Amino acid sequence: MYDIAIIGAGPAGASAALFAAKAGKRTIMIDSDKTMTRRAMLWNYYGIPETVGPDLVVVGIQQAVKYGADHVKSTVEDIVKTDSGFRLITEREEFEAKYVILATGAATDLIERIGVDTKPATEPRIKTVADVDPDGRTNIEGIWAAGTVAGVSVHAIITAANGANVAINILSEINGERYVDHDIYKPDVK
Numbered sequence: 738m739y740d741i742a743i744i745g746a747g748p749a750g751a752s753a754a755l756f757a758a759k760a761g762k763r764t765i766m767i768d769s770d771k772t773m774t775r776r777a778m779l780w781n782y783y784g785i786p787e788t789v790g791p792d793l794v795v796v797g798i799q800q801a802v803k804y805g806a807d808h809v810k811s812t813v814e815d816i817v818k819t820d821s822g823f824r825l826i827t828e829r830e831e832f833e834a835k836y837v838i839l840a841t842g843a844a845t846d847l848i849e850r851i852g853v854d855t856k857p858a859t860e861p862r863i864k865t866v867a868d869v870d871p872d873g874r875t876n877i878e879g880i881w882a883a884g885t886v887a888g889v890s891v892h893a894i895i896t897a898a899n900g901a902n903v904a905i906n907i908l909s910e911i912n913g914e915r916y917v918d919h920d921i922y923k924p925d926v927k
């Protein structure tokens with residue numbers, strides 16, 4: 738049983754997975770590897786003068802895996818409520834998790850199939866998004882959404898930040914107090 742399962746490993750999903758795994762939660766990213774970010778040439782990602790989308794995606798997944806997140810390449814076809822959380826049904830396997838973060842980018846077929854409330858998108862070239870509250874909760878308790886599918890501005894730094902934000906909100910709910918992940922720079926320590 739995972740604590741948090743994340744559908745999608747683009748900037749939103751991998752960033753959420755990084756925060757969740759680094760917080761010590763059992764975390765899985767299930768991703769069909771169709772991220773729009775692979776097509777991006779990024780000159781506007783704060784702190785990185787330039788990078789290409791494929792590199793950003795690979796490094797983002799590696800960062801989350803480094804802290805213990807599992808990464809499975811597959812498509813989630815259905816999500817079913819169970820007594821203790823959710824069962825995620827993929828092409829070949831099933832996984833169980835207490836919380837789910839939908840980070841499916843422009844793809845809304847899964848969220849519509851499982852009954853997440855949607856609304857028309859405001860971003861160019863995005864048609865429909867999940868109708869989430871300001872913290873990222875959908876209408877289904879325990880299922881949250883982040884990034885493009887949650888209706889934020891379609892820029893990598895913003896979707897990544899939103900993924901982190903939603904993970905922090907879930908971690909805060911699980912832990913019962915506001916979660917902060919701060920490491921301290923010690924220049925004299927080698």
Ligand SMILES: Cc1cc2nc3c(=O)[nH]c(=O)nc-3n(C[C@H](O)[C@H](O)[C@H](O)COP(=O)(O)OP(=O)(O)OC[C@H]3O[C@@H](n4cnc5c(N)ncnc54)[C@H](O)[C@@H]3O)c2cc1C
Pocket residue numbers: 744745746747748749750767768769770771772773774775776777778779780781782811812813814840841842843844847883884885886890891892893894896
């Ligand atoms: C041509 C192009 C150029 C761009 N240029 C820039 C730029 O210069 N600067 C910038 O900031 N942004 C740019 N962007 C936008 C940027 O890529 C997006 O804002 C951001 O990366 C979207 O992140 P995301 O995680 O929400 O979605 P995505 O990166 O699309 O990730 C969604 C992931 O979910 C997976 N998925 C979907 N459904 C399922 C399912 N049922 N089961 C499993 N996995 C699933 C997909 O395969 C995908 O890997 C560009 C986008 C495009 C298309």
